[in-house]
Amino acid sequence: MSAEKLSTVEYIQHHLTNAHIGEGFWTINVDTVIYSILLGVFLLWVGKKAVAEASDGTPSGLQNFFEMLIEFVQTNIKDAFPGAPKFIGPMALTIFAWVWLMNFMDLIPVDLLPWLGQLVGIEHMRVVPTTDLNTTLALAFTVFGLIIVFNLKAKGVGGFIKMFLTHPFGPYLAPINVVMTLIEEIAKPISLALRLFGNMFAGELVFMLIALIGGTLAVGAAALFWAPLQAVLDLGWLLFHLLVITLQAFIFMVLTIVYLGMAHSTDH
Template identity: 35%
Template sequence: MHEIGVRETVQFAGFTFNWETLCMTWLTMAVVILIAFLATRSLKLVPSGWQMVVELIVNWLHGQIDAMMGKSGRFLAPFIVSLFMFLLVSNWLGLIPTLSSPTNDLNTTLALALIVIVMVHFLGLYKKGMHYVAHFFQPTPVFVVINVIEEIAKPITLSCRLFGNILAGEILIIVLLKLMPIWMPIPAVCWLAFSIFIGGVQAVIFTMLSMAYLANAVKEEEES
């Protein structure tokens, strides 16, 4: 059973790497790729199995993208779907006692949040140019300070929310498994089921907030 908060590190080229987080991240990516392979290896007109599950997720996310970003945001669908699948698998991976979630490491969640925020500003400048910069000075130029602070806070709150919830869930599962007798598994099973639900909810929240931020950068004025 792994220990929450205790991380194996390795040194390379003067940098310190969290070996456990790296391995779990690679495992998560491998699982996502495997799911994509299973869902697309024999496509059917009437989906079943993995194809049905993945199509339900993709269709739901496409609907959310159209609702939040409009037609101008459809090119981001591959990124949004990949982000959601990675978060979902990653959050659930730590529910296996011998494994840990990559998202129970603040480095992972902060990196994901920074990717989203960098994309927001890059796409905003690319699509709207100086009009995107001008919105930081609205409704009056004084508000630029508040708007800049808000932009700095976005990746912090986005990452800490996900990190805190996943870490807390894993800690409580391990505590329950150690405290509960082997013949009394009901509390641990109930908390495991609740953690599965929370992991899914956190993946949805992170993805929805990411889409909301991206919508500000790519959504056209006539679609607002």
């Protein structure tokens, strides 16, 4: 499966193919589902461990980390969604941590887990759930569902319908308002999903291209040049991508808070 045995195109195609069952609309990307669940379970375990170790005395490193993370999330909620319901904090923290963990899988050597999978008979494996558009769309449309619920709760059914009829050009241009508002509302989950997917997919491709340097170019004496170059590029992109995965998780969390705050408001 290594780049030494496959052509450049075959290597990239192999890494971009999910382990799946079903065909067409009913296709389920099994690797995406499994890794998402495993990372969610890991997050729950770490959270439970942090709660179990919490104390009023000298806090542990894990407790310090979670307190810092919770304070960071709460600060963003106060800035973007004053008067937010209590569940927004845990939800925002979960979104940030879970998306970050799924993004972090991109920092694992690109060939490692797929190679281990082949040892047990798994031909294809994509290990970064957020490089699967199904994952990012699922997250985004869950947020979209909450936006609708918050709109209905804050404005009522009549107020929600009125928003579509009168925003942004007033009641005399109701047909145009409906189209414009509908586009505006649908654009929220679509932009959330595509932003996260696009950045993570691009990062995944860069890691593959760097891996190809060692597989297709580092042959014989040329390895004395290409192998060190690959190591430098890999380390440099890894350090930069660490910032990218954190920033993308942060943006997804903040935009979720902002959109819910807008929906919760009685003004539009």
